[in-house]
Amino acid sequence: MVVRDPFFTLGKFAQQPWRNALKTKKQLDALIEMARAQKASGALKGRTTEADDTSTNSWGPMMRT
Amino acid sequence: MAGLAPIEMVVLQGTPFCNLNCSYCDLSVASRKRRWQMPLFIIERVFRSIFEDRLFGPRIVVVWHSGEPLTLPPEYYRAAIELIVALRDELAPGAVTLEFNFQTNGVLISDAWIAFFEEQRHHLRLGISCDGPADMHDAFRNNWGGKPTHAKVVAGMKQLSDAAFPFKIIAVVTDKTLADPDGFFDFFLERSSYLSGFHFNILADGELAAQDGLVYSRQDRDRYYAFYRHLLARERGVIEAGGAFRLQNFSQALSRILTKGQDMVVEASRPLRTINVDAKGYVTSFYAGLEKSAFPDQYGDGDGLSLGNIEQHSIAEMIAGPKFASILSDFQTSQSTCRESCDYYGLCSGGFELSKLSEHGRFNAAETAECAIIVKTLVDAVLDDMAEVAPLGKAV
Numbered sequence: 001m002v003v004r005d006p007f008f009t010l011g012k013f014a015q016q017p018w019r020n021a022l023k024t025k026k027q028l029d030a031l032i033e034m035a036r037a038q039k040a041s042g043a044l045k046g047r048t049t050e051a052d053d054t055s056t057n058s059w060g061p062m063m064r065t
Numbered sequence: 066m067a068g069l070a071p072i073e074m075v076v077l078q079g080t081p082f083c084n085l086n087c088s089y090c091d092l093s094v095a096s097r098k099r100r101w102q103m104p105l106f107i108i109e110r111v112f113r114s115i116f117e118d119r120l121f122g123p124r125i126v127v128v129w130h131s132g133e134p135l136t137l138p139p140e141y142y143r144a145a146i147e148l149i150v151a152l153r154d155e156l157a158p159g160a161v162t163l164e165f166n167f168q169t170n171g172v173l174i175s176d177a178w179i180a181f182f183e184e185q186r187h188h189l190r191l192g193i194s195c196d197g198p199a200d201m202h203d204a205f206r207n208n209w210g211g212k213p214t215h216a217k218v219v220a221g222m223k224q225l226s227d228a229a230f231p232f233k234i235i236a237v238v239t240d241k242t243l244a245d246p247d248g249f250f251d252f253f254l255e256r257s258s259y260l261s262g263f264h265f266n267i268l269a270d271g272e273l274a275a276q277d278g279l280v281y282s283r284q285d286r287d288r289y290y291a292f293y294r295h296l297l298a299r300e301r302g303v304i305e306a307g308g309a310f311r312l313q314n315f316s317q318a319l320s321r322i323l324t325k326g327q328d329m330v331v332e333a334s335r336p337l338r339t340i341n342v343d344a345k346g347y348v349t350s351f352y353a354g355l356e357k358s359a360f361p362d363q364y365g366d367g368d369g370l371s372l373g374n375i376e377q378h379s380i381a382e383m384i385a386g387p388k389f390a391s392i393l394s395d396f397q398t399s400q401s402t403c404r405e406s407c408d409y410y411g412l413c414s415g416g417f418e419l420s421k422l423s424e425h426g427r428f429n430a431a432e433t434a435e436c437a438i439i440v441k442t443l444v445d446a447v448l449d450d451m452a453e454v455a456p457l458g459k460a461v
Contacts, residue, residue: 022441023448025408031448032412035322038451045454046304050316052329052414 069337069384071122072115076341076353079103079141081132085170085214087206088276089237089268092131093358101344102137105148110375111342112149116156118381120337125161130168131343131354139181142167146185168192168235170206172214174221179228190261191232193222197249201241204278226259233262240278243288246295254303257310264313269420269435283437293446301454318447321412330400333415336393337384346375348383351396352416360419364388399428406431412444 023031038044083090083097090097115121127149129142146165153163165185171193182189195218196202203213225232234253236242242249242265253263268279281289296312303310321329332338339353349355349370357371364370370392372383383389399418404410417435424433 022408022437023445028408028412028448031452032322035319035448035451039323043454044319045301047301047319047451048311048316049320049323050313051320052317052333053313 070332070335072120072125072337072340072380073122074126074128074339074353075111075115076128076130076339077103077108077111077145078131078341078343079129079134079137079145081344082136083133083170084136084172084208085133085206086209086211087170089205089279091354091359092356096358097132099344100136102141103342103344103346105144107342107346107375108145108148109152110346111340111348111380112152113156114375114379114381115340116152116161118379119157120380121157121161123161124164126164126166128166128168128353130166131341131356133170133173134167135169135173135178139177143181143184164188164190166190166192168194170194170214171218171221172208174224176224179224179230182225182230183228186230191225191230192235193218193225193232194235194237195219195222196236196239197242197252198245201239201245201249204241205237205239222256222259226256229259231259231261234260234264236263236265238265238267238292243292246292247299250296250299254299254308254310257308260310262313263310267435267439269423281438282434286437286442289438289442290446293443294450297446297450301450314443315447317414318412318443321414322444322447327411330403330410330413330415334396334418336389336396337380340380342375347371348373348375348380350384350389351392352419355419360422363422364391395428399430402429402431407436409436409441409444413440 080100080102081092081096082100083092086094086097115125134142142165150163153161165188167189169191182191194206195215196204196206199213199215202215202218206214206218208214222232236249236253238249253260257263267281297315300310300312300315321327334351336350339350341349341353341355343357347357347368349357349372351370355370357369359369361367361369366388372380372386372389378386396418399421400415403413407413413436417433417440418428420433420435421430422428424430
């Protein structure tokens, strides 16, 4: 699978009608593998990771993200 | 109590009163007009219960919220903090670290508050609720007279930055935000040097969100996806320029993507992880900020998910009761349904049990609109963004 998808080329995605479907399990697994490979190779490009903090992210059951 | 997490956070409603009337607030109007004050003896009961029954982990974060905390005077909080620290020193010396947080709308920050924050700086953290530029913020966050509040919030943030006191931002995303993601991003980027964190929230697709500018459904995946991708691209621009501004929504999603074997769906609403105590002493758990008034008839006593009142029962007694067991069973049903049916389960932040109940009327249901927009679309955006920056044609 080639993960680079020209459909999502930066600057174009906002103008494109997005495929209104969830990713399949197979697609998710491939992308997760790609992400972990990026991390292993030090190619996260400065992106940071942080454990979920359910306390201050969301107050009450009515706010979630 | 085997299998229950130790208490990591205690949310205290010092007062339900608020000086603002934000249209999307999950507290009722009647509640926000009550000038109640949590008595110190309730705080003592809460922390005696936690310390004497050894319900704590290595660290407890005490948060004042669910009402505007700064409508009470600094002296109240000084006394409360001294009481909690004294109880810790008496009942659990050396066993637990305490941190004190305020989640505030920022309007009432003054020289007196700055002095108090300075005095407590070694164990105090602040969160400010601000939705971005004035047009985004003032569309929903006004005072009781309907007047805008943005200028006062900005002034409060400036006082904090002048005092070199960092704070975290929580911003609610609305249609106005989606219409101007650059305006939203740039507003906080300009202030990022004194932010300790930044997180945006999206209201659950329930009654509160049924207002112009807040409504969304599964059919809105396109516009949320575009919003997330735009912010990811802007964040990447900051990273490439050597800047430090990060959106915690993305950092946390990336953590879930990269970490094998974690189960945030269970962890997010694990009982006892968070304890909420309202101004009258009623206790809830499972979610930070869960109000006794939410789903009042769900368990047949009119008290919502409240486990009891700390004046009558210790927390250990509450979790030994049948109501706690019923709630826990319902939440486990919800979680197992997701685990069995959702491809995004291992990527989910969790915390959707009650929005599931709201949308489907039952716990043994799977996806909600919140899942689609807040979890799945966000994860899709983060993964696609990462694929975008992968070397061209790289096969995986």
